[in-house]
Amino acid sequence: MTEELGLRARKKQQTAARIWRVAVDLCSERGFDHVSVAEIAEAADVSKMTVFNYFGTKEGVIVGPMEEHAGDPARAVRERQPGESAVAAMRRQFLEQITGRDPSIGLSGDPRTLKVRQLINETPTLAHRMVIFHMRSVQLLTDALAEETGDPLLARVAATQLIGARNALIMENHQRTLDGDAPGDIAKDCAESAERAFGLVEKGLQGYPGNT
Template identity: 55%
Template sequence: MADDGTALGLRERKKKQTAIKVWRTAVDLFLEHGYEQVSVAQIAEAAEVSKMTVFNYFKTKEDLLMGPMEEHVEDLARAVEQRTPGASAVDAVRAMVLRKIAERDPSIGLSESGNELALIQLIHRTPALARRALLWSVRGERRAAEALAAETGDPLLAAVAAAQLAGVVSALMSENHRRILAGETPDAVAAHAEERAVRAFALVEKGLSDFAVRA
């Protein structure tokens, strides 16, 4: 008989597998029929689970689509808070973006999956999802501003810096999406993504080079 630790591990893996199955089923249905045309009951039936099971993993229908993406809401603040001594806020966020580019992370717009690109288009053309994506972006920027304000004691300049850094990340992601959706291959876009990111952060760094340098 498995010990408590093993049993717990198996239960957690099973729960994760179920959540992934429900999410993938929802994505397939949303892409095929449209977000507003698909109900939670239809998702549950297609995933072969109960409607209650769906809500056990995802609080709302919007969470079914947006929840996994929102795991990145803390990325900007986390990069700022975990930077090393001597590193500025620009240094930290630039390093995070360059790492994401090297890893071809979908959160920087370098996905090779057609489904993920189709999801971006679906979000943009669905008002409820577009509003949530905007709120997600605002939350991420606010968290970064709070982290910088706590360290520097200057809420105004912290908010200005966070807005600029969030703007660079958003612009780079949008540019990557735009080029791929326009027909360029992910490989072609990724080949120049690092150079574009370096140029973008250099523009911001001219104004923020002396701000929030960790002692």
């Protein structure tokens, strides 16, 4: 039974990945607004309903894989080591993601990841979807900090600063990728920039939210 469930999960992942690849290629070639869900489904050899079941909306097909990482900062804080500050935990997680060349922070050699960034820049509906994604990430981190400190206001202030630093680093990675910089150079510089960015935030949030 476990093996069967594992096989089903892998097949679902493969189907979702195929739909995403097809959608990114079609939308990059013709423009997001000029490609229908029906066309994506046909090219991916699935039904239109399958596309909606996996991604919900056409926008979700393109940015859904990115949105799966909205809770990464909150998870870093919730699972941090005893005595570790929120800033230190997020910095450590981000540096680990750099080492792993994590696509979610803009460090991927996959050309389609670059195409997604270009589509977001060119398509207002996708850009708006990413604003909502960032707001969700801030809210999740705010909730994690507020549960621990009992101070929702300062939790939101801290979350906004932390997510802001993180997003600035990711945007720099994406821009340098668009500019054609070598992935290795981007990763190296990003690690150095992460130390400085989170260090700057840490000066204002030093020790927050205290030892656990």
